[in-house]
Amino acid sequence: MTRIDRVMKAMEEQGITQMLVSDPVSVFYMTGIHVEPGERFYGMLLKENGDHVLFVNHLFMIPKEVSFRKVWYSDTDPVMDYVKEYVDASRILGVDKDLKARFLLPLMEGRKTEDFVNASLAVDLTRGIKDKEEQEKMRTASRINDQAMEKLRELVKEGTTEKEIADQLLGIYQELGAEDFSFSPIVSFGANAADPHHMPDDTVLRSGDVVLFDVGCIREGYCSDMTRTFCYGQATDKNREIYDLVHRANEAAIAKIKPGIMLCELDRTARDVIAKAGYGENFNHRLGHFIGLSEHEFGDVSSANKRTAEPGMIFSIEPGIYLPGETGVRIEDLVLVTEDGAEVLNHYPKTLQIIEEK
Numbered sequence: 122m123t124r125i126d127r128v129m130k131a132m133e134e135q136g137i138t139q140m141l142v143s144d145p146v147s148v149f150y151m152t153g154i155h156v157e158p159g160e161r162f163y164g165m166l167l168k169e170n171g172d173h174v175l176f177v178n179h180l181f182m183i184p185k186e187v188s189f190r191k192v193w194y195s196d197t198d199p200v201m202d203y204v205k206e207y208v209d210a211s212r213i214l215g216v217d218k219d220l221k222a223r224f225l226l227p228l229m230e231g232r233k234t235e236d237f238v239n240a241s242l243a244v245d246l247t248r249g250i251k252d253k254e255e256q257e258k259m260r261t262a263s264r265i266n267d268q269a270m271e272k273l274r275e276l277v278k279e280g281t282t283e284k285e286i287a288d289q290l291l292g293i294y295q296e297l298g299a300e301d302f303s304f305s306p307i308v309s310f311g312a313n314a315a316d317p318h319h320m321p322d323d324t325v326l327r328s329g330d331v332v333l334f335d336v337g338c339i340r341e342g343y344c345s346d347m348t349r350t351f352c353y354g355q356a357t358d359k360n361r362e363i364y365d366l367v368h369r370a371n372e373a374a375i376a377k378i379k380p381g382i383m384l385c386e387l388d389r390t391a392r393d394v395i396a397k398a399g400y401g402e403n404f405n406h407r408l409g410h411f412i413g414l415s416e417h418e419f420g421d422v423s424s425a426n427k428r429t430a431e432p433g434m435i436f437s438i439e440p441g442i443y444l445p446g447e448t449g450v451r452i453e454d455l456v457l458v459t460e461d462g463a464e465v466l467n468h469y470p471k472t473l474q475i476i477e478e479k
């Protein structure tokens with residue numbers, strides 16, 4: 122089944138006969154056409170009868186030979202009027218969650234609110250199950266990330282700053298065959314690691330600091346994302362204690378992954394390990410997120426998600442403990458749900474590494 126067919130089937134299950142998909146990554150997922158529309162309208166209207174329509178501004182280059190209808194417009198055209206002409210006004214229109222209000226509101230003029238539904242799940246849940254080709258690309262992106270982590274570790278030395286290391290990562294990725302970052306890299310020394318989203322700054326490395334790298338690349342459109350935490354020079358008792366807990370939380374959650382388990386159960390498993398040791402309050406985010414063509418895709422591994430794991434899903438498992446003003450540890454892997462368990466896409470070691478002072 123093609124990806125469009127899978128999305129159409131999911132629409133049918135929702136009772137939707139037409140849907141406007143405006144997330145350019147979702148359009149790429151379905152068609153292989155890559156456009157970054159910025160503020161301009163770009164979207165694909167999926168129709169039950171297979172007569173799909175792509176609305177695209179003249180500004181953008183797209184391949185000539187595509188099997189569906191294209192409607193071109195220019196900057197001065199009333200593009201949403203054009204979309205209206207192709208929408209069956211007698212039926213409900215599904216839209217995705219990314220459709221901006223300035224595009225949706227003109228479509229709604231003269232119609233009832235109930236004529237529109239958020240049908241995003243049809244495409245989001247479909248994207249959540251990676252096909253074989255996607256799985257292979259995700260493996261490759263994570264393999265590159267494993268190699269990059271080793272190169273980052275080699276850059277850790279006395280007197281270096283977070284920014285100095287972070288600034289070298291794009292070159293490392295490109296040398297390893299990746300195209301870009303999948304997100305802005307996080308490099309944290311010492312107390313900065315207590316901020317899960319710390320941005321690299323001029324902090325200088327000191328003996329006894331933790332060194333946290335949360336990094337990811339894009340390879341052939343697919344994203345990797347991994348976190349490792351090292352100790353520099355020496356590991357304090359506190360750092361050893363929280364490292365061990367986070368490591369065990371990561372392994373405990375991964376050990377539970379198999380088709381049918383609720384995603385909230387994975388979150389609970391990891392959180393229990395940390396909470397039982399008294400650090401529950403210091404693990405202040407969900408356990409993980411889905412990932413693929415985007416670094417954060419629809420779907421998370423949190424206490425609120427009662428959906429079950431299914432073969433083909435790829436998500437992160439990233440428990441952490443954050444002690445403000447002091448230190449922090451996070452260990453993150455990407456995992457692929459298989460028919461009977463999980464395949465961990467990252468292979469970089471997770472046992473505590475103390476980097477020798479140099």
Ligand SMILES: [Mn+2]
Nearest residue numbers: 346437439453
């Ligand atoms: Mn992540």
